[in-house]
Amino acid sequence: MSLVLQGVASGVVTGCVYALVALSLVIVYKATDVVNFAGGELVMIGAYLGLLLLLWFQLPYIAMFALVPVAVFAVGALFDRITLRKVGGRALAKHVDLVSFVVATIGLSYLLKGAVRVVPFTEEVRRLPPLFSGPPVFIGDVVLQRQDLAIIAVTTMIMLALWLFFERTLLGKALRATSQNARAAALVGVPVSAMRMAVWGLASAIAGIAGVLLAPKLLMTPDMGAVVMLAFAAAIIGGFSSLPGCVVGGIALGVIQNLVGIFISPQAIAVTPFFVIMLVLLFRPEGLFGESLALKKV
Amino acid sequence: MTIGMKRLAGALALGIAAAGVAVTAKAQTPPGVTSNEIVIGLFGPLSGPLVAYGVDPLNAAKMVYDEVNARGGIHGRRIRLVIEDDKCNGNELVGVVKKLVTVDNVFILHGGSCTAAIAAAQEYVLREKVPFVMLNAAGDNAVFPATRYMFGSFQGTQRVYGSALAQFAVKDLKAKRVAIIVHDDDYGKANLAAAKAVVERLGGQVVAQERIPPAIADITAPVLNLRASKPDAILSGAYPAPAVLLAQKYGEFGMTAIPLLQSTQGMPTPSVYAKNVGNPDALKNLYHTWSFNDIADEALHKKWVDMYKKYYPDREPGPFMVTGIPSALAVVDTLQRMGRDLTREKFVEAMEKLNLKSDVMTGPLQFGPGRRDALRSVVVVKFDGKTQKVMPGIFAWNGKDGN
Numbered sequence: 001m002s003l004v005l006q007g008v009a010s011g012v013v014t015g016c017v018y019a020l021v022a023l024s025l026v027i028v029y030k031a032t033d034v035v036n037f038a039g040g041e042l043v044m045i046g047a048y049l050g051l052l053l054l055l056w057f058q059l060p061y062i063a064m065f066a067l068v069p070v071a072v073f074a075v076g077a078l079f080d081r082i083t084l085r086k087v088g089g090r091a092l093a094k095h096v097d098l099v100s101f102v103v104a105t106i107g108l109s110y111l112l113k114g115a116v117r118v119v120p121f122t123e124e125v126r127r128l129p130p131l132f133s134g135p136p137v138f139i140g141d142v143v144l145q146r147q148d149l150a151i152i153a154v155t156t157m158i159m160l161a162l163w164l165f166f167e168r169t170l171l172g173k174a175l176r177a178t179s180q181n182a183r184a185a186a187l188v189g190v191p192v193s194a195m196r197m198a199v200w201g202l203a204s205a206i207a208g209i210a211g212v213l214l215a216p217k218l219l220m221t222p223d224m225g226a227v228v229m230l231a232f233a234a235a236i237i238g239g240f241s242s243l244p245g246c247v248v249g250g251i252a253l254g255v256i257q258n259l260v261g262i263f264i265s266p267q268a269i270a271v272t273p274f275f276v277i278m279l280v281l282l283f284r285p286e287g288l289f290g291e292s293l294a295l296k297k298v
Numbered sequence: 299m300t301i302g303m304k305r306l307a308g309a310l311a312l313g314i315a316a317a318g319v320a321v322t323a324k325a326q327t328p329p330g331v332t333s334n335e336i337v338i339g340l341f342g343p344l345s346g347p348l349v350a351y352g353v354d355p356l357n358a359a360k361m362v363y364d365e366v367n368a369r370g371g372i373h374g375r376r377i378r379l380v381i382e383d384d385k386c387n388g389n390e391l392v393g394v395v396k397k398l399v400t401v402d403n404v405f406i407l408h409g410g411s412c413t414a415a416i417a418a419a420q421e422y423v424l425r426e427k428v429p430f431v432m433l434n435a436a437g438d439n440a441v442f443p444a445t446r447y448m449f450g451s452f453q454g455t456q457r458v459y460g461s462a463l464a465q466f467a468v469k470d471l472k473a474k475r476v477a478i479i480v481h482d483d484d485y486g487k488a489n490l491a492a493a494k495a496v497v498e499r500l501g502g503q504v505v506a507q508e509r510i511p512p513a514i515a516d517i518t519a520p521v522l523n524l525r526a527s528k529p530d531a532i533l534s535g536a537y538p539a540p541a542v543l544l545a546q547k548y549g550e551f552g553m554t555a556i557p558l559l560q561s562t563q564g565m566p567t568p569s570v571y572a573k574n575v576g577n578p579d580a581l582k583n584l585y586h587t588w589s590f591n592d593i594a595d596e597a598l599h600k601k602w603v604d605m606y607k608k609y610y611p612d613r614e615p616g617p618f619m620v621t622g623i624p625s626a627l628a629v630v631d632t633l634q635r636m637g638r639d640l641t642r643e644k645f646v647e648a649m650e651k652l653n654l655k656s657d658v659m660t661g662p663l664q665f666g667p668g669r670r671d672a673l674r675s676v677v678v679v680k681f682d683g684k685t686q687k688v689m690p691g692i693f694a695w696n697g698k699d700g701n
Contacts (some may be wrong), residue, residue: 003522006551010518017515113347123350123616124567125538127574136550143550218515219539219574223347226513254516261519267482269519270511 002141007258015254021231022246040225046211069205076204128215233273239290330405339398341409344383355622362626388418413437460493462693477529489535492700549580
């Protein structure tokens with residue numbers, strides 16, 4: 001029994017990792033209909049920026065949480081301003097070629113990975129020290145690291161902050177309006193282009209925070225952005241248009257992977273997300289918490 | 299026939315004979331060899347995601363050849379390199395190999411940092427009968443089964459690592475119940491097969507064999523399975539990131555009384571590995587295989603590092619730099635033993651007689667008829683995060699276990 005409980009507990013933590021990355025994907029998708037294939041590389045950039053601040057500038061962890069999101073926000077916002085606006089043309093164009101946007105995000109992922117790889121320091125696996133060190137915490141037979149608890153706490157806080165932002169702030173409401181109907185939002189005075197830039201910045205900042213948080217757990221390599229595939233799975237399971245859904249999807253995925261590893265085979269861990277995606281697409285294509293496909297925005 | 303016509307016919311006959319002699323002479327000169335130079339096609343991943351495995355090792359190999367040239371070359375011939383980028387990609391590598399053979403007419407091929415990419419060129423190399431010396435790729439698939447023109451694995455194959463860890467676990471640590479964790483790929487398969495064969499041959503029992511995805515994010519389930527099997531020792535063939543995750547979970551789940559034995563590829567720089575694991579308790583009972591003759595982390599191969607800095611003053615050598623040296627030393631040694639009479643077939647025959655103490659690796663680099671993997675013996679090192687202590691004995695693969 002303790003074996004299963006340990007698997008579930010670790011799965012919840014890993015699931016929060018997937019959920020954090022999925023959050024940044026879903027925010028972009030909700031606002032722009034674009035699937036961001038550079039989401040994982042924005043996580044990776046956040047992690048390496050954190051390492052840079054820690055090792056070269058000897059800044060404390062708290063400074064990382066303040067500076068990394070700002071820097072990665074700038075990367076995302078500039079990507080929208082410099083690339084996506086050129087690729088997509090006018091913000092309110094009737095026929096926007098989403099394929100071009102998606103290809104642009106793939107280009108960004110290669111650019112970021114290539115930029116990091118030229119630094120010799122990145123040749124080896126690196127790790128940020130944990131946010132909270134000390135002996136592990138025992139809950140019955142289940143053992144968790146303090147960093148694991150921090151990941152759960154920060155994921156919860158980010159979820160709450162995003163909910164408050166989208167529900168209670170004018171900027172959040174403007175972003176929602178832009179995502180639901182850009183033309184109508186523009187008619188009532190919402191600066192749609194600025195809103196889209198803000199969305200890219202916000203999603204990138206979340207990815208940056210995820211990078212700082214995940215670097216002690218997943219370890220850092222220029223390829224750590226591959227975690228985005230699991231984040232996609234989490235978002236599809238939860239519903240690509242639902243923020244709470246992607247958190248639930250992420251946690252469910254983390255737990256299922258561990259249970260499969262324990263009861264079936266560790267070899268099956270890698271294929272589990274894709275098997276779950278197939279099941280979800282077969283039986284509930286909109287995901288567990290996604291909007292009905294028939295009601296997708298006009 | 300007039301005298302003039304006779305002279306013309308004679309001149310023509312002489313001309314044809316002279317041309318025939320020239321053609322014959324040309325046919326006898328192997329491609330890429332002239333009276334004063336030997337052309338070698340040198341390649342590796344100089345761009346792309348696996349560039350870290352290529353740039354420094356290729357520079358190091360070039361440095362070895364430059365040193366030879368600086369001393370006057372080999373039997374009066376200088377080595378000229380034609381350098382190409384294979385990106386560690388099979389298609390690219392095959393294209394590079396064809397270009398080097400058909401356009402640049404190189405004498406031999408020396409390159410490749412990725413076994414899978416090299417395997418893609420194997421058929422072409424065999425058909426064209428061009429000797430191919432692997433730069434620093436060490437995977438089992440390129441050298442097992444042995445083929446006539448491919449030589450490599452100068453750092454030891456996974457058969458060597460799996461066998462060494464298993465021998466140390468059963469013979470030295472007296473482990474009866476051994477658990478093995480490897481990746482779900484060709485490297486893992488070879489490591490597991492050798493380790494399992496050795497454990498069983500020595501009277502031990504493999505109580506768990508976990509095969510994990512190379513990009514695993516959460517290693518909890520496999521480690522729980524290992525713990526549940528109650529092993530006396532755990533052998534790991536994991537790559538760097540999963541190796542760190544394994545050690546972290548092993549420490550977290552209080553398994554540190556069980557010796558953890560890690561293959562070399564999981565910790566290219568032991569001090570970085572220790573820093574990444576972050577938990578000194580997890581390193582109390584840690585051993586790892588090592589195929590280099592120098593274990594001091596900071597002063598690792600000082601002679602070669604200093605030479606590298608002389609040739610490339612603007613570049614700090616990465617951890618894989620020295621892996622490009624043994625294969626270049628093997629090529630130089632072979633060419634020196636051959637004298638001035640060079641052909642590709644004679645190169646293959648001379649390579650089969652290689653027995654080189656490289657001043658880089660733990661054991662001798664050897665090939666033979668039917669043997670194309672160079673290094674078969676490694677040492678085991680106990681590493682507590684600060685100091686490294688070489689365990690007594692050399693652990694050699696017998697050429698059979700796991701085949």
